[in-house]
Amino acid sequence: MEEIGLLMQGFAVALQPDNILLMLLGVSLGVLIGVLPGLGGANGIAILLPLTFAMPPVSAIIMLSCIYWGALFGGAITSILFNIPGEPWSVATTFDGYPMAQQGRAGEALTAAFTASFVGAFIAVVLLTFLAPLVAGFALQFGPPQFFAVMFLSFACFIGLGRGSPLKTLAAMMLGFLLAAVGMDTVTGQLRMTFGSTEMIRGFDFLVAVIGLFGISEILSSIEDGLSFKGQKAKIDLKVVLRTWAEMPRHWAIALRSAAIGCWMGITPAGATPASFMSYGIARRTSRHGDEFGTGRIEGVIAPETAAHAAGTSALLPMLALGVPGSPTAAVLLGGLIMWGLQPGPMLFVEQKEFVWGLIASMYLGNVVGLLVVLVAVPWFAAILRVPFSIIAALILVVCAIGAFTVSNAEFDIVLMLAFGVVGYVLKKLDYPLAPLVLALVLGDRTEEAFRQSLLVSQGDLGIFFSTWLGGSIMAAGIALAAWPLLGWLWSLLRPAAGRERPKPA
Amino acid sequence: MTSNTFSRRTALFGFPALVAASPAALAQRAWEPTRPVQFIVPAGTGGGADQMARVIQGIVSKHSLMRQPLVVVNKAGGAGAEGFLEAKGARANPHMLVITLSNLFTTPLATGVPFNWRDLTPVKMLALDEFVLWVNAASPWKTVKEFADAARAGRLKIGGTGSRQEDQIITAALTKATDAQFTYVPFRGGGEVAVQLVGQHVDATVNNPIEAVTHWRSGTLRPLCVFDGKRLSGTEKMTATESWSDIPTCREAGLDVEYLMLRGIFMAPGVTPQQVAFFAGLLDKVRETPDWAELMQQGAFNTTALDGEPFREWLTREETRHKTLMQEAGFLAQPQ
DSSP: OHHHHHHHHHHHHHTSHHHHHHHHHHHHHHHHHHHSSSSOHHHHHHHHGGGGGGSOHHHHHHHHHHHHHHHHHHHHHHHHHHSOOSSGGGHHHHHHHHHHHHTTOHHHHHHHHHHHHHHHHHHHHHHHHHHHHHHHHHHHTOOHHHHHHHHHHHHHHHTTTSSSOHHHHHHHHHHHHHHHTSEEETTTTEEESOTTOSGGGGOOOHHHHHIIIIIIHHHHHHHHTTSOOTTTTOOOOTHHHHHHHHHGGGGHHHHHHHHHHHHHHHHTTOOHHHHHHHHHHHHHHHOTTGGGTTSOOTHHHHHHHHHHHHHHHHTHHHHHHHSOOSSHHHHHHHHHHHHTTOOOSTTHHHHOHHHHHHHHHHHHHHHHHHHHHHHHHHHHHHHGGGSOHHHHHHHHHHHHHHHHHHHHTOTHHHHHHHHHHHHHHHHHHTTOOSHHHHHHHHHHHHHHHHHHHHHHHHTSOGGGGGSSHHHHHHHHHHHHHHHHHHHHHHHHHHSHHHHHHSOOOO | OHHHHHHHHHHHHHHHHHHHHHHHHHHHSOOOOSSOEEEEESSOTTSHHHHHHHHHHHHHHHTTOOSSOEEEEEOOTTTTHHHHHHHHHSTTOSSEEEEEOTHHHHHHHHHOOSOOGGGSEEEEEEEEEOOEEEEETTSSOOSHHHHHHHHHHSOEEEEEESSSSHHHHHHHHHHHHHTOOEEEEEESOHHHHHHHHHTTSSSEEOOOHHHHHHHHHTTSEEEEEESSSSOOOOOSBSSSSOBGGGSOBTTTTTOOOOOOEEEEEEEOTTOOHHHHHHHHHHHHHHHHSHHHHHHHHHTTOBOOOEEHHHHHHHHHHHHHHHHHHHHHHTOSOOOO
8 A cells, every 4th residue: 555655654744843833823723714704714824825935835735724624623613603604614504503502502513513524524534545546537527517417416405405485495595596696707707787886796705695694683683582692501511522422423324424425525626515505405304303403403513514524625635636626725725836836736646745645644633633622622612602692792793794894805795794684684584594595695606607618518408417427317316306395295285184194394 | 310311312412413314315215115015816816816916925025025014815806807996996005006917908898897907007017928729638639730620620619717808819819710610618717627628528728838737747638839929938848758848839830829918017096106116126026036937937927027118008009909809709898
């Protein structure tokens, strides 16, 4: 096994004292960056990149990639505690993580999230270590039609999942598509629905919308409920970590499946955000307690977190092996590689063995370090919930505003965030689900782009989506998933008695 | 105490002489930034312009070329329109730089966004980025002629970055020069485009050298010609047999298409000549560093640099050329 030997050499590089220090520093910075919504891993790394100009490349990438791991870990914290996703890929974590926190199980939710992240990353790194060349070949199979198939599957996982009216789910999803269409249309190079406004040129950034829809609307709801945090009374100590760990092995199947989804989406490269949504959707679909998802099931935290971290980690593979970034953060790291005089791509694995294996070794170590750092901090994070709401609400509002501003350094985004807050509040009151809206907003433009690119290639022939075994089978799976609730509905129509007896989804 | 007061007074008395001298000295001394300088990139993170901006930022801080920090900010919205409009609106603000690519010309022409390069103050052309015609190494086309013949025989797909931007303009020029029809498929970034070609989802690309070099070296892509008037300068062997300078120009190969992309620095409108001079000087220092030389060599850039009047003339000429090219291809924005 040549890989093992190379990996050991990599460990020797990564375990040098100054590299370990950089790892700790990177992870801690990353957690902070992940906690602040808006200041995502991509921004954080972009800001710190020039500082690493004078370091040896291995040390520099170790520190920067540890910031990335830290941000992946940190994104879960605010999602669970305040229903504000710190990063786009932790939106799905709020669905069950926040209800858990409200029930006084914040410590449990955080531990589950962090551990699941670690497991996801670990599986992805093992894959990276042994299958890198093979996996890079797989990524090459994805052209526009296959990419669209993957996106279609993501949406299909969500159709019919919404509790309550399927029509409301559809309406929310369409609103998301509408919002996603604003701004530059990549395929024709034209501006759409900007109505001559300069501020609209940017389009609606997903993060700004999410901070408003989830964070601000949550504050509004809390104010309505009488200015208090539920879950304040939670008893929190380090033992909660052990208790949660004792429970987690039961969910190994979910973790494994989510990790597989994550690795696949990271390599494609679709990224961590669709991975987390898809994995949540599938976990809910396959669970015997599917109806209880959204009310604080621990599986609802494990599934998206495992997938997000697996995707975040494996997204580095196409960047290293092909020079295509699998995520925005990987895109910034890619710029870093070029600055340090390393040309990412197939030749990197041949010519810069020390660098590549040092980086891979640091992924193992960085994730262990990250897990330790965040687990030790669980009681402190959870203790934030004991601060009186009147104080913390103001702080959250400020953090949200800073977050919305940071996304693209625009004051207008703060106004947008507030507007989305009101929209989110109203939608919640009217019982429209927010998740499909968010999903459509984040994936809408990429999906549309892939669809139109495919039709350009095929000169308008829809058959192109089924012309390869890969794209065809993914599409078939997507159609099956999308039709599932429809079949169930038809079944209940055909057998009205059985239909009436069925427990109404809460 | 007394002696202390006394000495301070002498110092104070001695001072007026210095103070009297200083206004003149100040006027003579060149202007210098007094606040952090915002460096706007009208493109996303990770692209060519972004990389160059971040290398400049790194060089400035590594060699301590400026007292104030340089802060890179991405304003990619609307194919860069967001960044350009922001700079246009920051009249007389000397603490703002913009790095440009071809979207300086193409974005306003294609979208009708109210902006023109004359709305900014040109500082310096840093380099020109090259374009190369690439095909998959597994394809049968070894020369431009074979490629053009195949294109005339059946519609080929060319992948590129963005729509109605440089890659599609070159494709339109290729259509005209070869008399063949191409299907242009737009993608988001140059790296993605190169990989689509490696995966044979498109038939050819016009990637910048830096975007495709690694695939060339690993033997999956093949360069056919370079869209410049003269051959690239790199004579180092990049593959077993070829160096950059072995790639023929498209004109040599019988394809009359030439295109280079501006990598230049601009300031906000209404800044003073001293302020422009400061940044022109700063960029000269950046260009002298070994780090810069390394970037130029890696990306096989055309290292032509211009400033002042010749730069303005170059810009005027290129603007007209883009207008003609885009008009012929039907890429101009429809009046609304």
